Each structure stands twice: as C-alpha cells, then as structure tokens.
Amino acid sequence: MKYSFNIQANDGKNDYSEKLVIGAFSNEGGDTITLKLLAYLMFIQKSPRLDEDIDWNFVPDLVARNDAGELSLVVDCGTVSSKKADTIATKVRDRIEYYVFRKSVREMDEFYKQIQDKVKHLQNIRCVSFDDDFVDGIGKNLDRTNILEAYVSDDMITVTITNSFGKHEAYSTVHRIDPTVSL
Numbered sequence: 654m655k656y657s658f659n660i661q662a663n664d665g666k667n668d669y670s671e672k673l674v675i676g677a678f679s680n681e682g683g684d685t686i687t688l689k690l691l692a693y694l695m696f697i698q699k700s701p702r703l704d705e706d707i708d709w710n711f712v713p714d715l716v717a718r719n720d721a722g723e724l725s726l727v728v729d730c731g732t733v734s735s736k737k738a739d740t741i742a743t744k745v746r747d748r749i750e751y752y753v754f755r756k757s758v759r760e761m762d763e764f765y766k767q768i769q770d771k772v773k774h775l776q777n778i779r780c781v782s783f784d785d786d787f788v789d790g791i792g793k794n795l796d797r798t799n800i801l802e803a804y805v806s807d808d809m810i811t812v813t814i815t816n817s818f819g820k821h822e823a824y825s826t827v828h829r830i831d832p833t834v835s836l
Contacts, residue, residue: 654676654677654797655675655676655677655797656674656675656677656795656796656797656799657672657673657675657797657798657799658672658673658675658799658801659672659799659800659801660672660673660801660802660803661800661801661802661803662802662805663804663805664698664805664806665804665806666698667698669698671697673690673693675689675690675703682792683789683791683792683793683795684731684788684792685714685730685731686792686795687788687789687791687792687795688714688730688731688754688755688756688788689714689715690791690801691783691788691791691810691812692714692715692728692730692754692781694803694805694810694812695781695805695810695827696715696717696726696728697805699717699725699726700717700718701715701716701717701726701728702715702717703715707727709740709741709744711737713727713728713729713741714728714729714730714754715727715728715730716728723748725748725749725750726749726750726751726752727741727745727749727750727751728751728752728754729741729753729754730753730754731755731756733764735767735768735772736771738753738768738772738778739768739771739773741777742774742775742778743773743774743777745777746774746777747777750779751777751778751779752778752779752780752781753778753780753781754781754782755780755781756782756783756787756788756789757782757783757784757785757788758782760782761780761782764780765778765780765830775832776832779829779832779833780830780831781827781828782829783810783826783827783828784825784826784828787825790821790823791812791814791821791823794814794816794821795816796817796818798816798817799814799815799816800814800815800816801813801814806827807827808826808827809824809825809826809827810824810827811824
C-alpha cells in the first residue's frame with residue numbers, strides 16, 4: 654500500500670511545500686509509516702529520501718546527503734536490533750548522523766538500555782521519540798491520500814492531517830537521547 658502526502662511544513666525558519674509518497678512494506682504498520690513521516694518532517698530541510706539503498710547490506714528508512722552527494726544522515730524507525738545498531742554506529746563514525754526513531758519515551762529508553770553494553774560506538778546513536786499515543790493516533794488516521802500541515806521545532810511537533818476520514822490534529826514534545834550533547 655502507498656500513502657501520499659501533500660505537505661505544507663514550517664520549521665520556524667522556512668516554509669516547505671512538498672509531495673511525499675511512502676510505500677509500506679508488507680511488515681510495516683501505521684506506526685512505522687508514521688515514524689518515517691515524522692523523521693521526514695524533522696529533517697525536511699536536508700531534502701531526505703526514504704528507503705534508499707546505500708549499499709550497507711540493509712536499507713535505512715531515511716537518508717540525506719550533503720551538497721557533495723556524501724551521506725550525511727541515516728535514520729531507522731521502529732525496531733532496530735543491537736547488532737544492526739552496532740554495525741551502523743561503527744560505519745557512521747563522526748561523519749554521519751545516525752538516529753533511531755521510536756514511538757514513545759518508554760520504547761526509546763528500553764532500546765537505549767538494551768544497546769548500552771552491546772554497541773561499541775554508542776556516542777554515534779541518537780534516539781528520538783514522542784509522547785504516548787501520538788504516533789499511534791496519527792497512524793490510525795492515515796488514508797491513501799493525505800493533506801498534511803506540520804510545524805516542527807527542536808522540542809515540539811504539531812501535525813494536522815486531512816483526508817477522507819476527516820481532520821486529525823496532534824502535537825507532541827520531541828524527546829531525545831543524544832550522547833553528543835552534554836547536560
């Protein structure tokens with residue numbers, strides 16, 4: 654199944670107007686589609702691409718490249734194994750930002766605890782999650798064709814989706830674990 658989005662987004666600095674199509678693999682539910690959509694919105698200024706093969710023996714959910722065409726961002730959404738996280742954290746070094754997006758703070762914290770003793774370059778993994786029920790609420794309201802308005806800041810995201818189901822509005826704090834930022 655494919656989901657299409659006519660996006661009007663603002664990040665506090667710029668307005669973005671784009672069309673996005675997300676193809677759902679057979680094992681992907683509404684929550685994974687929503688996480689991909691949220692990752693896309695959060696990195697929209699980097700012109701991200703979904704499900705691009707980067708020759709790493711797996712296909713990340715989202716990537717972005719710098720002006721020279723070099724990989725600058727890799728994002729995985731939902732479940733990520735410790736082995737995969739370790740492999741990617743080793744490959745990205747300090748050159749490429751690597752994010753794992755999870756539905757909730759609880760899932761993000763569980764993932765981070767799970768990988769702490771298993772990932773050699775833990776400092777290369779940043780995690781992002783959202784308030785409880787935010788991702789599921791959006792996922793339940795997606796249709797094949799959606800009009801999406803979004804406002805994204807460093808610490809908050811607001812999304813309005815209009816489609817044949819009606820209008821759905823949701824907002825969430827953006828929760829993060831970022832070992833590169835000291836408190």
